[in-house]
Amino acid sequence: MKLKTVLFGKTYQFKNVNEVQAKASEQKSGDQLAGLAARSTEERAAAKIVLADMLLSDIRNNPAVPYELDDVTRVIQDQVNEAVYREIKNWTVGDLRDFMMLYSSTGPIIQRIATGLTSEMIAAVTKIMSNMDLIYVAKKIDNVATCVTTIGQRGIAANRALPNHQTDDIDGIFAELYEALAYGVGDAMLGLNPVQDTVESTSFLLHKLYDFRMKWEIPTQNCVLSHITTQIAALRKGAPLDMIFQSIAGTQKANESFGVTTAMLDDAYDLGKRECVSGGKNIMYFETGEGSELSADAHLGVDMLTLEARTYGYARRYDPFYVMSVVGFIGPEYIYDSVQQLRAGLEEHFMGTLSLFPMGVDVCYTNHMPASQNDSENLALLLAHAGMPAFVTAPMGDDIMLNYQLLGNHDWQTLLELSGLKRVPEFEKWLQKMEILDEYGMFTAKAGDASIFLK
Template sequence: MILRTKLFGKTYEFPDLRVLMGKANEEKSGDQLAGVAAATTAERAAAKHVLAAVPLWALRENPVAPYDQDEVTRLIHDALNETVYNEIKDWTVGELREWILDDEHESNDLQRLSSGLTAEMIAAVTKLMSNMDLIYAASKIRVVRHCNNTIGLGGTLSSRLQPNHPTDSPEGIRAEIYEGLSYGSGDSVIGINPVDDSYASVARLLDMTYDIVQTWKIPTQTCVLAHVTTQMRCMQNGSPVGLVFQSICGTQKGNESFGISVGMLDEAYALARKYCYPTGPNYMYFETGQGSALSANAHHGWDQLTLEARNYGLAKRYAPFQVNTVVGFIGPEYLYNSEQIQRAGLEDHFMGKLTGISMGCDVCYTNHARTDQNNSENLAVLLTAAGCNFFMGVPMADDSMLSYQSTSYHDTAALRRIFKLRPAPEFERWMEELGLLKDGRLTRKAGDPTLFLSR
């Protein structure tokens, strides 16, 4: 296959799809760090032009890592709907883009199409899309999942209540949970990132959060975001687990750096279906983020967007209740400024939705990145327009344990009002019963955590 074009009198030739995919990506500091980025805007435009003419079958035959050497490649390819793939394999990437953006093709059409796409195909078409293309295409796709409540329904926006504490203080975490609940945060999950990943500490936090849910009859699920092996031990010993969490990577080597494998995730999934207390059937929660494979030197020389698409191909195997791209968390080495973080957030959300998973976003940044809270709010607005399933709810948007900036309890409440959205329906009814919400609007009681001190 000749990967060559002439642009403004200059010939651009790319030796293989790996190089072409990297140079067709929008500017990212991580791709520059990896040595796969376009040197100029003209070279990037030329790469996009060439990529648009690449047939989809070529991307299946040239995955990031060879089929016989990488279990993530194998599971993505083995799960492919061969009937759908054979219908579209001769399309070019440009033709795939036009089909996705066609007004006639809605959520069901796009979900059927996704069953015949590999992660590399999804990454390729993403590179050809503008920001508005990504918003429009993602907004057409609805992925609805159920655990103890329902996420992803049209007209709703959910929030993960993230009550992290620098010492895992149960009293401090409980106070943060009460405040978040009073603003309508927590219908996605009450999820704690623990400082102490030990079994005893994680089990104690699981018991504490479950007690709150049971006492107040809250239609949500709980999770302590420890390593999956710790959560597996908790389930086997009778701790109340709502969602089973794990960070994942797009290659076998990357997952090994996290201390996980497909076999381990399969085992965790089986335990979740047996022991998790919600009704289900969706019990898994994964987190991802562009740059994770590169940071582990597990990217096989490919760009970070393509590796991120493979994360979603892996996640799909487990029908997760939710997947969260922690878009600015890894740092400016991978996403340097607000423009790059914004682009990555829109890319990740679209790729997750097109893969067929319930997608949310931690709209966040580290304090040494070239961005600020206003730019985070801009991205949250864009993602809400794109149909994002959930955001984070962090006290004052400033995580006191992870030391990064995210979105607050107030932010999700404001986005619901701006876009006329509501919490998950089961959670909305619960809020109405407590007098926190009426006709979709927060009441004067909202924001007062002392409400939860009466029991």
């Protein structure tokens, strides 16, 4: 395995695959904070050259964290389709990139090859692709999943309503929910981040959301994003869960800092398939974010993008409804500005898509990050161009409970019209029945009027 190259008359020698991966990454403040980033543009270019020439077998044989030490590694390695892997193991990372870029490499062809990839291979090819490359390949692939409704079909983009409230006040929650629905938002899910992580509060909120969904016959799915142990306890007591949520990360140590183990997720997945009221095939929902392993002192010397790819490989074990990366949520310590935010969002959508489930990105930033709503709109438009199947919005683009900025409910119709994407068909029909949309999918005079749910 070759770990050095000569560039502009200077020899660049790397210690191992992890160092090549880290220094080939596009600039991110989190990798700089961890001391893993390339020290110059030239060193980054040299690492990309070495990575592009590396065999896929070299990457598989050198996982980011050793197999015997980490259950995320074991999950990723054990789910590889060995027959497909044998076909491609002597490809270079550059060969993989070129193959996916071919016009003749359609979505189903790429999906088949993806079954033979490890997450580290997916991270590697991502690092040698341009933004346009990432959009071009991701747009080819349709990963379809079903809970109550189905997402991931070509030309369809769903959106999660985010009715968070600082005190879990039920009237405040529903005021936000009414607004979201009145703007045509909610076909990905009605997803609430609760303040109180108790079985009683989670059960109360699940019952309220479920009763509301049944009363208004809304074709979507509910989720209350308590810790997975809280949700399972509520489910065992009869709470109406459509799907099960958990935040996950790219190392066993990071997951343990979240209070999560593979055995716990396995048990929840098995129970959910039997007990979730949605009756759907895909009943798991995960959230991720670059830098979470660094925050938990659990990155183990691995760069953020590779860890994020490993998170998606881990999620794949549970055949999720979709996975959502909250791209700028942790702050400028990890994703510094709008340039890094845009690149990270495109990388994450591409890597999740190549991990073979519907992938979403919460296009967001914190108030101490040098970014703006215009930057978020730029990224959202590019992700829509890439065919991303799941977005999230909030009233006025402001999560008043988690204190970060994202897309606004009022932005959603504009994004759909600009991109040519459509809502989930049965949800669109429901909006037409509610006279929020007309027969052409355009807003009526009732759009944005939350009071229609009070009449």
